[in-house]
Amino acid sequence: MLGLVLKALKIDEPVQYIPRYIRNMNAFHANGTKVVVVDELLEYTLISFLFTMYSLENNRSEENVTRCMKNFYVLEDLQNGKREIGTHNETQLYEMSLLPENLMHTAMDNYWTIWTFLIGHELYHAIHPEDRNGKDTELRADQYAYRLLINLIMQQKKNEVPEELQVFWEDQYLSPIILFEMFRLFDVYSELKGKKIVYQDHPTPKERQDNIFSMFKDDIPEEMNTEEGNKVLNLILNSSEYAEDWLRYKISKGKL
Known part of the structure; x- marks a missing residue:
């Protein structure tokens, strides 16, 4: 996958990919090599988040909602807050993850297209170490990464992506x-628990979303089918709204 990304970006220099259990993503130069360090905890948390959201939307039975929300709380409190990998119950996590095949594929395609976006973002920093303007730099890195994602989606549409790497479907154009x-949602939880969230050198999640939306006019090709991608995002947003309401209610009642 990394080779496909580098080819799309026309990067010929050596790039080293290092997964580490750390608190952030990073990219830098070392002895003529671009080094991208990826947070393994973020990768794990992302997969768990995606399965939780899709399971919640797929099955709103009381039993499954309980499973999903317990896992969601662990994501918020343990993985995001305490920076530890864990689950409340492996059996319930497995049962929550039993999705219809189409949602299973969509969740994993989400994961890999988001991974691609994150790698593109960090590669921007490695390629442009001179760009150090705080929030503006981060937004430019997001734009660079999003253009990479759209490029790969269009390449796959033209059958130019190897079959084993075909995760760049048109319905993934909103994965960032x-x-x-x-x-x-992590910020919502932190604030509800009394932790003030302050962004200094980085844009807020809302600013990053708006930044991507602002690119649609110039960067989304007219021939791209966006209808299914809109449905995928709305599905996630429905679950996200439910999860946020659940958090607010539980914390207001002192139950979390």
């Missing part, structure tokens, strides 16, 4: 918005 929605 899903990533930022996850970050937004």
Whole structure:
């Protein structure tokens, strides 16, 4: 996958991909090599978030909602807050993850297209180390990464992506918005628990979403079918709204 990304960006220099259990993503130069460091906890949390949201939308039975919301709370409190990998119950996590095949594929396509976006974002920093203007730099890195994603979606539409790497379907064109929605929910939880969220050198999740939306006029090709992608995002947003309402109610009642 990394090779496909580098080819799309026309990067010929060596790039080293390093997954680490750390608190952030990073990119830098070292001995002529671009180094991208990826947070393994973020990767794990992202997968768990996606399965939780899709399961919640797919099955609103009382039993499954309980499973989903317990896992959602663990995502918020343990993985995002305490920076630890864990689950409330492996059996319930497995049962929550039993999705219809189409949603299973969509969730994993979400994961890989978001991964691609994150790598593109960090590669921007590695390519442009001179760009250090705080929020504006981060927004430019997001734009760079989003153009990469759209480029790969259009390549796959033209059958130019190897079959084993074909995750770049047109319905994935809003996957970065899903990533930022996850970050937004993390902030909601932190603020409800009394932690003030202050963004200094980075834009807020809402600013990052708006930044991507602002690119549609110039960067989304007219021939791209956006209808299914809109449905995918709305599905996630429905679950996100439900999860946020649940959080607010539980915390207001002192139950979390």
